[in-house]
Amino acid sequence: MIEATWIAFAFVMGLAARAIGLPPLVGYLAAGFTLAGFGGHIGVGPRDSVALEHIAHLGVLLLLFTVGLKLKLSNLVRREVIGGGLLHFAISSLIFLPAIMLILDLTWQQGLLLAIALSFSSTVLAAKVLEGKRELRAFHGRVAIGVLIIQDLIALVVMSLASGKVPSAWALLLFGLPLLRPLLFRLLDASGHEELMVLLGLLLALVVGGHGFEQLGLSSELGALAFGAMLAKHKRATELSNSLWGIKEVFLVGFFLQIGIGGLPDGEALLFAIAMAVLLPLKGMLFFFLFMLFRLRARSAFLTGVSLTNYSEFGLIMASVVLPQWMIPLAITVALSFVISAPLNRIAHPLYERLAKRLIPLERNIRHPDEQPVSLGDAQVLVMGMGRTGRAAYDYLREKGYRVVGLDSDPVVIEQSTKAGRQVLFADGEDQMLWQQLEMPHIDAVILALNDAEAKIIATEKLRERGFAGLLVSHAMYEDIARRIQQAGADRTYLTMSEAGAGLAEHVYRDLEQRGQSRRG
CATH class of the missing domain: 3.40.50.720 (NAD(P)-binding Rossmann-like Domain)
Structure with a gap:
């Protein structure tokens, strides 16, 4: 069975990555590239890759649904989120564009689309890392997820404009989604604490949110996120998220395998990925200084910037629509950024401790939105x-x-x-x-x-x-x-x-x- 091959390769490579101090997801990426190189010898064919793509897509939808369960609209309507997200998108696109035009022989339209694809950060990686460290609801975690959502919305707009597709007229009905919240709350209350609750989560994330939004000409990822966010204020939202945890984690292994199994790169693709990896620190530094501009403290700006220092799977999704010839180079670039970003996130807190004396003097002498208490009064x-x-x-x-x-x-x-x-x-x-x-x-x-x-x-x-x-x-x-x-x-x-x-x-x-x-x- 091909599923046994996927599981075996993912486990062995994930275990090897953990043994050398890297997150298992780096091993899953390596397993994907190994399967791409030796797939013909072990019976892995293109049809199997299509099946894996479906599994990976389910994992992404479930991840975004669980992110939505922990999301509040107030976290998005903030200056550092909207301003930081939009400014970073514009500035980083302008930074990447000349570098791409210098390295590659492309039209400026193709170069611009490629620069835009590289300006996004990975929702899957950042959300998974923040969730693993239980920092999704910490201040820097909420800012990072807010910026990622802003980026995802930009990506959806760019894909719609570049592909020439427009949402269905029925998409206007989505403005009435908040009216469904009482019904969704009742369904969650009535589903109990066992398999019915899990099935409700799958129904909302994959069917109603994912497939439903696709039928309206919108992104399935946006649909999963939206329905998760509609349940965020329910008292059992955390319980629902926990109940989907195991299923989501297994499907996400498929996502990382799929990136690697897409194909082995040639020399030009590798050179492109290495060049973009060299520019990756600029992306993180730009996030840091923009967040400092929006009055965050150095620590919050640093931790948020580190979690966003990677390239995005949305870039691959966008390339599949408007730049199909760049799928493999972008896949290698995204994978290499994951290899860099995952261990960097693991040491983000100790790294900040070492750099704090240099970064704290850069803070603006004003009240910060993430200000902390200065006194505990008479507490014992x-x-x-x-x-x-x-x-x-x-x-x-x-x-x-x-x-x-x-x-x-x-x-x-x-x-x-x-x-x-x-x-x-x-x-x-x-x-x-x-x-x-x-x-x-x-x-x-x-x-x-x-x-x-x-x-x-x-x-x-x-x-x-x-x-x-x-x-x-x-x-x-x-x-x-x-x-x-x-x-x-x-x-x-x-x-x-x-x-x-x-x-x-x-x-x-x-x-x-x-x-x-x-x-x-």
């Missing part, structure tokens, strides 16, 4: 991360009479906690400027309930470096992570599942003791 206990664990710790200590304050980088979590009567402020525990400037004169204990392990390690190190001598405790899923957090300076690190089991056993013990006393009485 600080809880970093207000997810389920953080909320439980906060509520327990507050009931015991302690003055507690929470910090989180997710505006949705902050809004929900504030409505519940908790004092929660916006802050990012991995930001070294937070710990340098934060006044916490009465804090006796810090609880690290952050999702990301690296965030807990960095926060622990920064707290100890600033001289905090109080109690510092954390939780972790795995023993090796627990050891690293303690080595960074934590007093105690509790294994989440072990503590949950011990707590459950304690409740059982108390109930058994009470029953025993009742019988003896």
